[in-house]
Amino acid sequence: MKRALNPPNAPKPIGPYSSVVVANGFIFVAGQGPVDLATGNLIESDSIEDQTRATLTHVRTLLEATGSSLEQVVQVRVFLKEIDDFGGMNAVYKEFFNHPAPPVRTTIEAPNLYGKRMKIEIECVAAV
Amino acid sequence: MKKAVLTNLAPKPAGPYSQAIVANGFVFVAGQIPNDPATGKIESDDLAAQTERTLENVKAILEAAGSSLDKLVKVNVYLTDIRDFKAMNEVYARYIKGDAPPVRTTIEMGACRDARKIEIDCVALA
Numbered sequence: 001m002k003r004a005l006n007p008p009n010a011p012k013p014i015g016p017y018s019s020v021v022v023a024n025g026f027i028f029v030a031g032q033g034p035v036d037l038a039t040g041n042l043i044e045s046d047s048i049e050d051q052t053r054a055t056l057t058h059v060r061t062l063l064e065a066t067g068s069s070l071e072q073v074v075q076v077r078v079f080l081k082e083i084d085d086f087g088g089m090n091a092v093y094k095e096f097f098n099h100p101a102p103p104v105r106t107t108i109e110a111p112n113l114y115g116k117r118m119k120i121e122i123e124c125v126a127a128v
Numbered sequence: 129m130k131k132a133v134l135t136n137l138a139p140k141p142a143g144p145y146s147q148a149i150v151a152n153g154f155v156f157v158a159g160q161i162p163n164d165p166a167t168g169k170i171e172s173d174d175l176a177a178q179t180e181r182t183l184e185n186v187k188a189i190l191e192a193a194g195s196s197l198d199k200l201v202k203v204n205v206y207l208t209d210i211r212d213f214k215a216m217n218e219v220y221a222r223y224i225k226g227d228a229p230p231v232r233t234t235i236e237m238g239a240c241r242d243a244r245k246i247e248i249d250c251v252a253l254a
Contacts, residue, residue, distance in 0.1 A: 025152040074130055074149045075156040075251070083239050090143045097144050101132035105145035106159030106249040108206050109238030127130055127151040 007065035010058050011035040014114075020062045027068050027126040031079070032058040033118050042117050048080075048088035051119045056096045059122055068126045070096055073103040075125040079110040085119060135192035138185040139163040148189045150254050155193045159206075159249040160185040161242075170243045175212045179219040182248050187223070190252055197223055199253040200230035206247040210236040216246060 004018035013019055013030065021028045034054035036043045043054050060070050076097075080089060086107060097103065103124065113121050133148035139161060141147060149156045162178035164171050165185065172178060187197055203224075207216060213234060224230065230250070237247070 072130070074151045074154075075249075076145070077249075083241055086241060094144045101130060101149065102145050104147070104149050104156045104158035104249070105141075105143065106204070106206075106247065107143075108159070108247060109240070111238040125156070 005062075005065055007062065009037070010061045010065070011037065012040070020066055022066050022128065025128045026074075027063060027066050027072075027128060029059055029062050029124045029126070031121045031123040032062070033113070033115060033121050042115050046117060046119070048085040048119050049092050052089045052092040053095075055120050055122050056092070059124060060096065063126055066128075068128060071099050072126040072128070073097070073124050074127050076103045076105045077123050078105060078107040079113065079121040080107065081109070081111060081113050081119045083107075083109040089120060133189060133193040135188055137165055137188035137192065139165050139168065148193045150193055153254050154201075155190060155195045155199075155252045155254050157186060157189050157250045157252070159247045160189070161244050161247050163244075173243060173245075175215045175245050176219050178244065178246050179216050182246050183219065183223045186248055186250060193252075193254065195252045195254055197252075198226060200224065200250055201253060202251040203230050203232045204249050205232060205234040206237040207234065208237060208240060208245045210234075212245060 002023035005020045032055050034043045034051035130149050130151035132146040160182050162170050162181040
């Protein structure tokens with residue numbers, strides 16, 4: 001059994017995919033970016049800190065829409081347009097994932113994210 | 129419920145993340161790199177040697193979690209140069225055997241912060 005959600009207080013999917021799918025005890029969150037909910041476009045800031053914060057805020061909103069939370073995340077993938085942003089991303093990431101047993105993570109450079117100014121995209125899996 | 133795994137037989141995490149998390153019957157392993165856990169460094173520029181070291185790290189973490197390479201269900205391989213696919217595959221085949229090998233996705237990634245040519249993350253049965 002699976003259940004899909006596209007909560008209105010998070011970015012709308014930009015293709016035939018769900019924002020979140022809940023299945024067999026896990027919550028799968030689609031790749032999120034630093035979207036400004038008011039405009040539907042990327043946030044104005046080009047700072048990696050601001051973009052990371054906006055992105056993780058959407059991840060948190062999506063998890064909470066299913067009744068889950070950041071503390072239940074088990075796996076994260078971070079895609080950076082430039083790997084040199086690793087330090088800036090990590091600093092903000094720590095503000096969100098500061099609990100014991102943080103999720104596993106893979107961070108790789110993806111040179112061409114969808115959206116020219118987009119510096120970060122994050123996907124994750126949480127346990128229900 | 130989830131449980132974090134930490135072994136000194138694999139590189140220390142490079143940020144606020146766990147080496148592995150066990151949850152709901154699965155083991156999730158963080159992206160592993162070709163660093164030697166004894167020295168903390170990448171000891172070879174050779175792709176085959178780097179693949180071997182990376183898979184040794186994966187193996188150590190899975191075993192620390194009570195799992196093993198045989199129980200892998202999904203693997204993602206990231207290469208800095210997709211032309212290394214064949215060389216990676218040859219080493220991979222020495223580690224991943226049996227009738228039901230895990231699914232795998234291999235993609236080219238961009239630049240890295242060090243000399244690594246490969247990174248691998250995976251999910252296994254607990």
